[in-house]
Amino acid sequence: MFCASCGQEGHGRFCSNCGTGLDKKIPLLAPAGPVHWAEQTNYEALMEYPEVKHKLAHQVMRDKRLTEEELLRHAPKVVTTLYSYDQSFSAMLNMKTGKSDARTFAKPCGSIIVAAMCYLTWARFEVTTVRQGIDLVALSCKITSDAWAPEGELNIVISKLEEELTRIEVKTHFPGIIIDWGRSRRILSKLFVFCGDAEVE
Structure with missing residues (x-):
């Protein structure tokens, strides 16, 4: 003892x-004073800040595009049948595609978490799982299907390195296909743009 x-x-x-x-x-x-939202590393606490709620609420949704299911609904039946068979057969053979990347930003951790959430809101990607660690947040998200690729998964790990230094690791995963026609690259690039543009008021 x-x-x-x-x-x-x-x-x-x-x-x-x-x-x-x-x-x-x-x-x-008791803490000396309230923690600024940009310095917060706890996901649940961060989502309760009025400033963060305001940022998420005012995200501009992208123009609605046809999802994969909507596109195939208008396609000839033979195409739908072949596409469904091809995708399920590829999944059975464990065919998959995806891309991973990591960046470090000279910004506080909370601002990068919020930037990532703003991107997910803008892109209409659903957060399915949140794992909280010490100065670390891991997000699992569902990537909606579109004309280029079926539904996939996006995993994001954001970790605080220093007070003004944050690392974000990202990985996409599309089961059942061997090529996503650049969708993974576009997702990662846009997410990093959101992080690079993150502002701390």
Whole structure:
């Protein structure tokens, strides 16, 4: 057992170094002031900031494009049949495509998390899983299908390196196809643009 006051290892009821009761709990000190949203690394806490809610609410949605399902609904039946067969057969053979990349930005971690969320809102990608670590947030997202590629997965890991230095690692995954016609590249490029343009008010 260690003393909560001086940190010295002790036995019994009192610390032999400073005399503090070993079962005494030291109250946590209150923070000096509120944490600015851009410096916040906790996802749930970050999403509660009014400034962050405002940023997400005012994202400009892109022009609606035909999803893969909508495109095939208007295609001849033989094309739909062949496409569905080809995709399921490719998935059975474990065919897949994707792309990964990582960047480091001289910006606080919270601002990069918010920038990533702004991109996901703009792109209409659904966040399916959030994993919280110490100074680290991992997001799993569903990539909506379009005319170029079926539904896929986007994984993002954002980690704080220093107060003003943040690393973001990104990976796309499209099962059942061996080429996505540049969609992974476009997703990663646009996400990094959002991160590079992140502002801290």
